[in-house]
Amino acid sequence: MTDTASTASGKPEEGESRRDFLLLATSTVGAVGATLAVWPFVDQMNPAADTMALSSTEVDLSPIEEGQSITAVWRGKPVFLRRRTAAEIEQATKDDSASMPDPQTDAARVQKPEWLIMVGICTHLGCIPLGQKASDPKGEFGGWFCPCHGSHYDTSGRIRKGPAPKNLLVPPYTFVGDETIRIG
Numbered sequence: 548m549t550d551t552a553s554t555a556s557g558k559p560e561e562g563e564s565r566r567d568f569l570l571l572a573t574s575t576v577g578a579v580g581a582t583l584a585v586w587p588f589v590d591q592m593n594p595a596a597d598t599m600a601l602s603s604t605e606v607d608l609s610p611i612e613e614g615q616s617i618t619a620v621w622r623g624k625p626v627f628l629r630r631r632t633a634a635e636i637e638q639a640t641k642d643d644s645a646s647m648p649d650p651q652t653d654a655a656r657v658q659k660p661e662w663l664i665m666v667g668i669c670t671h672l673g674c675i676p677l678g679q680k681a682s683d684p685k686g687e688f689g690g691w692f693c694p695c696h697g698s699h700y701d702t703s704g705r706i707r708k709g710p711a712p713k714n715l716l717v718p719p720y721t722f723v724g725d726e727t728i729r730i731g
């Protein structure tokens with residue numbers, strides 16, 4: 548099942564469901580829709596470094612359906628959480644041996660293949676890539692696309708084309724339940 552989208556005006560498009568506006572209740576943060584405009588604002592709200600060092604974020608993944616992504620916040624950073632489809636997982640593992648700037652297998656980037664969890668900050672100059680919404684461009688490899696300078700990430704969040712030097716970072720996280728994770 549794929550997620551759906553809304554127009555820039557917020558007016559629903561046909562087929563839109565309320566899952567587009569899913570908010571996950573977590574112990575420390577609320578989910579936010581990450582945009583380039585939001586990022587500087589979020590960054591200014593960062594707590595002091597000593598507070599950040601201690602913080603972790605717990606996220607209930609169960610409301611996220613297959614093919615859907617949400618964005619949480621951990622230590623002031625957007626974290627992309629995607630419940631991947633079988634096709635996305637298959638594509639990611641098939642490409643394990645492909646030539647790429649920062650070679651890494653898909654298995655090295657996930658604890659459970661279904662769940663891809665990454666810091667949503669482009670490793671080039673720090674923009675927030677597009678691809679969280681169904682209507683977003685997802686680049687040439689079906690994952691995420693950073694429009695700032697044209698970096699394309701695949702369905703494992705690996706950089707495949709463009710100036711970004713590294714894959715999207717996988718943060719430290721632990722499954723504390725079947726579908727609950729603690730990031731940090």
Ligand code: FES
Pocket residue numbers: 669670671672673674693694695696697698709710711
């Ligand atoms: S910041 Fe993403 S391509 Fe430059």
